[in-house]
Amino acid sequence: MTKKTYLGFDFSTQQVKALAINDDLVVTHEASVQFDTDLPEFKTEGGVHIHNDKLTVTAPTLMWVKALDLLLEKIKDTFDFSTVVALSGTGQQHGSVYWKEGALKKLQSLNAQYSLHDELSTAFSVNDSPIWMDSSTSDICRNMEKSVGGPQKLADQTGSRAYERFTASQIAKLYQTKPDVYDNTERISLVSSFAASLFLGNYAAIDNSDGSGMNLLDIRKKDWSEECLATTATNLRDKLGKPVPSCSNLGCISSYFVEKYGFNPDCRIIAFTGDNPASLAGCRLGRGDVIISLGTSDTFMLWLDDPKPKTEGHVFVNPVDDNSYMGLLCYKNGSITREKIRNSAAQKSWSEFSEILKHTKPGNNGKIGIYFDVQEITPNAVGCFRFNDKDEQVASFTDEEEVRAVIEGQFLAKRYHAEGLGYSLGISSKVLATGGASKNPEILQVLADVFGAPVYTLDTSNSACLGCAYRAKHGYLNGAKSFSEVTSSAAPYKLAAAPNTAVTYDIARYGKLEAVVTSKAN
Numbered sequence: 001m002t003k004k005t006y007l008g009f010d011f012s013t014q015q016v017k018a019l020a021i022n023d024d025l026v027v028t029h030e031a032s033v034q035f036d037t038d039l040p041e042f043k044t045e046g047g048v049h050i051h052n053d054k055l056t057v058t059a060p061t062l063m064w065v066k067a068l069d070l071l072l073e074k075i076k077d078t079f080d081f082s083t084v085v086a087l088s089g090t091g092q093q094h095g096s097v098y099w100k101e102g103a104l105k106k107l108q109s110l111n112a113q114y115s116l117h118d119e120l121s122t123a124f125s126v127n128d129s130p131i132w133m134d135s136s137t138s139d140i141c142r143n144m145e146k147s148v149g150g151p152q153k154l155a156d157q158t159g160s161r162a163y164e165r166f167t168a169s170q171i172a173k174l175y176q177t178k179p180d181v182y183d184n185t186e187r188i189s190l191v192s193s194f195a196a197s198l199f200l201g202n203y204a205a206i207d208n209s210d211g212s213g214m215n216l217l218d219i220r221k222k223d224w225s226e227e228c229l230a231t232t233a234t235n236l237r238d239k240l241g242k243p244v245p246s247c248s249n250l251g252c253i254s255s256y257f258v259e260k261y262g263f264n265p266d267c268r269i270i271a272f273t274g275d276n277p278a279s280l281a282g283c284r285l286g287r288g289d290v291i292i293s294l295g296t297s298d299t300f301m302l303w304l305d306d307p308k309p310k311t312e313g314h315v316f317v318n319p320v321d322d323n324s325y326m327g328l329l330c331y332k333n334g335s336i337t338r339e340k341i342r343n344s345a346a347q348k349s350w351s352e353f354s355e356i357l358k359h360t361k362p363g364n365n366g367k368i369g370i371y372f373d374v375q376e377i378t379p380n381a382v383g384c385f386r387f388n389d390k391d392e393q394v395a396s397f398t399d400e401e402e403v404r405a406v407i408e409g410q411f412l413a414k415r416y417h418a419e420g421l422g423y424s425l426g427i428s429s430k431v432l433a434t435g436g437a438s439k440n441p442e443i444l445q446v447l448a449d450v451f452g453a454p455v456y457t458l459d460t461s462n463s464a465c466l467g468c469a470y471r472a473k474h475g476y477l478n479g480a481k482s483f484s485e486v487t488s489s490a491a492p493y494k495l496a497a498a499p500n501t502a503v504t505y506d507i508a509r510y511g512k513l514e515a516v517v518t519s520k521a522n
């Protein structure tokens, strides 16, 4: 075969997407199916059903299956599936799929004359998969933490304290409320490993990185934690299968796809992973690097070698290097709070805001502001707090101080929490910025100064899907090259700001002030 291609699939909350790259990592094809509009019969809004209690959020499992039928039908006229040597994919994290007793047999003998949707119409014991937006399991979470010795103990083992959206509490809910259905479940998949199973025609293993979003995987042993399994449900180890490194080759594609779409029978299926890990791969995050997405809320991903899980944030096994880790932190006070200060201190104008950042001094003459306009999750606190250079709380800042304080405070918080999770800045560390506020060069200059590292911008609109096409190639090469070697020829990042070396920020001081704020707030 002369021409090799790799496919990445993304089973996200609102759509299923596919993207093809050639051997030079250039994107050649893209297509998507939107759940709400392309599959109106499932009556979803934003791809989900929010139940009457407002806490339970699910998606119809068969909608995801049907979406894959549609997507492949859409692509087949313009794309030659026989060129694909490996494929991989991603799914929204935490969501779970329940295969009914006997489903494996069906999966192994799919008939290419029918659609996947027809073939698998009775394959699931639960028709509505709980997804990451569900928050109905708070009591189960608190009990789970208690039974392993507290939230920090659970985080030490699994990388996170108990969260409602994490899979363990969702499995426990099914086990407690519908024991018959649980017993009639042959296998439990994550959205990612469920999607991989379709292509494999067999149950696909959960990968270590997405598996870290379950409160079940011991992130150091890379095996299910006996203690966590026991607090969740009986016979769970058998229903989960054995977790594998995220770059694993799971086997060749099911004959269903060979017959129906002309795939090469040797096409390899590389383990699918979660969307955040896949995005890390798509952004080509390397050792010592961080990605900051500056949106309505800010998300922050970092490469970790020696993780120190906390009760804030998450540690996952790294999807591109099974011996490393990644951190994920979410901040509710992102653009919402920056905009509020822009309105009150910069005449509602981003250009005025930028002007102020340009002519005020880095370090803000020792003034630090912590603005949790809405209830923050990292840390758990609310309220606006201003400190002078002697660490005394003051009632107000001048407008100029206020503008600089909100941006410096938000970035100091990110660096402080990153270091708390075990992150250390290396000599070649990069900060990769995305999202709305990454278009503002003055904000990015503050980011570079606070991190003491160059800031690059990148387009992440397709990063999870692209990351999986890269991962497909990495998995195909089967360890012959590291992920960074495989992706070294991808388009370079754009340098947006270089750090001002004359400036240093006192991260520990920020930490002390945040502790004051947290103790006041709680």
Ligand code: XUL
Pocket (backbone or CB within 6 Å): 012, 013, 091, 092, 093, 094, 132, 165, 213, 274, 275, 276
């Ligand atoms: C991460 C999380 C979301 C989903 C969305 O913990 O819950 O980012 O992965 O797809």
